[in-house]
Amino acid sequence: MALHKDFESLLFSEEQIKTRIAEMAAQIDIDYKGKTPLLIGVLKGSFIFMSDLMRAMKIECTVDFLAVSSYGTKSETSGQVRLLKDINENIEGRDVIVVEDILDSGITLSYIMKLLSMRRPASIKLCTLLDKPERRRVQVDIHYRGFEVPDAFVVGYGFDFAEKYRNVPYIGILKPSLYAR
Ligand code: 5GP
Numbered sequence: 001m002a003l004h005k006d007f008e009s010l011l012f013s014e015e016q017i018k019t020r021i022a023e024m025a026a027q028i029d030i031d032y033k034g035k036t037p038l039l040i041g042v043l044k045g046s047f048i049f050m051s052d053l054m055r056a057m058k059i060e061c062t063v064d065f066l067a068v069s070s071y072g073t074k075s076e077t078s079g080q081v082r083l084l085k086d087i088n089e090n091i092e093g094r095d096v097i098v099v100e101d102i103l104d105s106g107i108t109l110s111y112i113m114k115l116l117s118m119r120r121p122a123s124i125k126l127c128t129l130l131d132k133p134e135r136r137r138v139q140v141d142i143h144y145r146g147f148e149v150p151d152a153f154v155v156g157y158g159f160d161f162a163e164k165y166r167n168v169p170y171i172g173i174l175k176p177s178l179y180a181r
Pocket of ligand 1: 102159
């Protein structure tokens with residue numbers, strides 16, 4: 001299969017993503033046996049990962065979504081986070097798993113984890129498909145991590161650039177000529 005013309009290189013194939021998600025789902029099944037966790041997806045980037053992760057899980061679970069935006073340019077977080085869409089569910093007493101596409105500076109996730117923790121869930125854990133540790137500015141605990149990635153701008157499998165490439169079924173690095181950091 002030919003790589004998308006705007007991609008410089010492939011990072012994770014469809015097959016690699018599927019295999020890793022099956023492993024993560026199996027671990028969640030074990031850790032939450034007998035419980036009904038609430039998976040909270042961070043829009044928009046996580047929706048494809050969420051749908052594959054949920055379907056790979058065998059235990060009962062429910063799902064909700066929130067949306068945030070951070071001020072700043074597209075590829076650099078400014079440090080200020082704004083809640084655009086809240087979850088619908090009351091999470092008091094629930095076992096919450098926050099499902100995110102990528103942990104970069106950590107600013108978005110630390111805001112979300114703090115916000116949700118204040119609502120007294122029984123437990124709260126973080127599941128991220130990708131982790132870009134080189135860029136971390138705020139420490140955030142990760143409980144389930146798909147893959148570690150280098151400091152490059154990734155697209156595909158839910159990850160966009162200017163809203164494009166989300167439907168590409170694999171993850172790759174965008175040609176640097178297509179964006180300016
Ligand atoms: P953080 O607050 O951790 O810096 O920001 C995380 C958010 O930045 C992610 O949810 C994602 O929307 C965006 N982001 C960070 N790195 C990348 C990347 O390499 N590619 C894409 N498409 N988005 C990214």
